[in-house]
Amino acid sequence: MPKFQFEAMDATGQEIRDVIEAATQEEAEQTIRQMGYYITRIAPQKEKKEKTAKAKSRKTFSIGRVNAKTLTTFTKQLSVLQDAGLPILRSLKILEAQAKPSLFGSLKNCLIDVIEEIEGGATLSEAMAKAPKAFDRLYVNMVKAGEAGGALEVILRRLAEFQERSLWLKRKVKGALVYPIAVIVFACLILTFIMIKIVPQFQKIFEEFETDLPVPTQILINVSQTVIHWWFLLPGIPLGIWLFIKLVNMFPYCRFGWDLFKLRLPIFGQLVEKNIIARTTRTLGTLVASGVPILEALTITRDTATNAVFERLYQRVLDAIREGETIAKPLKDNARPGFHPVTAFWFFFFLGGPIGLLLYLTRWNNPIMEDIAINMVDVGEETGELDTMLYKIADNYDEEVAIITESLLSLFEPVLIIVLGCMVGFIVIALFLPLIALIQKLSG
The missing domain is CATH 1.20.81.30 (Type II secretion system (T2SS), domain F)
Incomplete structure (x- = not known):
């Protein structure tokens, strides 16, 4: 017997979707009306392959x-x-x-x-x-909660607000990075042109007149020759470091150490930490407000952290809740990740050897979540307004991320100009020192 797929509304306005068997479409419509439904759409059910x-x-x-x-x-x-x-x-x-x-x-x-x-x-x-x-899982689970509660339009509105807020922060950070990145790229192109085209011309002049070269000029010429003969290897240096980090991070223990290194970096570590806290608390708050069970909400939040240190933190909160504890207590108990040898290695490797290691030893026991945020979670649990408190934490950290980003860039731009000025100054001095000596030699 043919099957007909239909959409209808019952007496309360609830949408119904189902399939009914009938000899004809008219018979199917009559049967549906007898069930007390108002038909909004009906059509023969097509074969799956078709x-x-x-x-x-x-x-x-x-x-x-x-x-x-x-x-x-x-x-x-x-x-x-x-x-x-x-x-x-x-x-x-x-x-x-x-x-x-x-x-x-x-x-x-x-x-x-x-x-x-x-x-x-x-x-x-x-x-x-x-x-x-x-x-993603966050989206699907929120829609699922909306379907179960009969408030899909409310959940979608809340989800749109969540996405807009996340998108706003990304745009703000990316927009602030456009100028310094453009300056760096342009400067690299200019310096490469100088090393490949300008410096060799001066080198020929110095060789023709057998001019004694001072140390800065020798350094500049050596760098120029390296760029000319080994330019294809230069991109391989950062690429090799990146591949090495990716390879090492395939092991969970090493990935944890690398992610902890990013959190422990001076200044930039705060930016990474606050950004993760803002994103995860907003995710958890949105899920809780949408009626998603707390265990499922924490699982999704853990998976969206994108940082092994915070993933472990939320996993321990999840385990504690299964044993009957609140959220705030395991957050406080596990807010200090402790010393990690891999993190110490990265500090030694990237931040000047012993100086970097000493810097890590002064920061290794700092908490990754501030007491004020944990206390707000505690108050939210006590008052039954956990989602509201999580939103407030997220808003506060979003603003801090924006402020820190703007402050860093306002500091970075003059530093960048000074560094570029020093590089250009070094090139000018390195080229003109032997020229002055050559002019004096010829005039004498």
């Missing part, structure tokens, strides 16, 4: 994940359509139709897959879970 082939024909080649800006816009638009009372399937089809194909992270392809899954009887969260290039 639907899959049709969906694949509409998809384009794409690689990578959907970018944050595109996903944020989609979430806001879906929230608006749900507020307007449109069925979820129709909302998704509207957004899929207006989405543009993209080579890098195509949202359109993901929506085609989601629509196909929903038409096959899956819920929105189940369908989104099968499109990981667009929807």
Whole structure:
């Protein structure tokens, strides 16, 4: 007997999606009405192979994940359509139709897959879970909580606000980095040109007149010859260090040491630490406010930390809660990661040997989460407003990250100009010292 897939609304306005068997579509509609439902859409159920082939024909080649800006816009638009009372399937089809194909992270392809899954009887969260290039665990679990609580439009609005806030911070940091990066790239190009084209011309003059070269000039010529003959190896130095770090970090113990090194760095470590705290507390607050169970919320928060030190911290909080403790106590008990040999090695390697090691020894026992943040979590648990307190912590740390970033860049720009000025000054002095001696020799 033919099957008909339908969407309808019951007497309370709740959306119903189901499949019914009937000899004809008219008979199916009559049966649905007898059940007390108002039909909004009905169509013969297509065969899976037919639907899959049709969906694949509409998809384009794409690689990578959907970018944050595109996903944020989609979430806001879906929230608006749900507020307007449109069925979820129709909302998704509207957004899929207006989405543009993209080579890098195509949202359109993901929506085609989601629509196909929903038409096959899956819920929105189940369908989104099968499109990981667009929807991560945080997104899927929040949608799942919204479906369970019957407040999907509220959850989507909250999720859009979360994404907008995260996107705002990323844009602020990236925008602040544009100028110094542009200056560094331009300076490197100019210095490379000087080393390859200008310095060799002066070297020929000095050799023709057999001029005695002072130490700065000899250093400059040696650097120039190195750049000319071994230029293809120069990019290999930072690339080799990067590959070595990646290789070492394949081992969990070493990855923990590297991530702890980033947190213990002077000034920059604070920036990394506060950024992670802001992101994880906002994630946890959003999940708790959306009704996601605390164990699941902490698991997702742990997985989104992207730092082994904080992953271990949240895992220990998770273990403590399973044993009946609160969140604040294990946060405080485990806020000090302790001494780590790999971290000490990186300080020695990158920050001047014994000086770097001494610097680490003065910082190794600092907590990675401040008491004020832990106390706010404690108050939130006692008053039953944990999500509100987590939002406040995240807002506070977001502002601190923005302030620290701006302060560092305002300091970095004049330092960069001074360093470049010193380099140019060294080149000028190194080239003109023998020229002065040569002029004196010729005039004498």
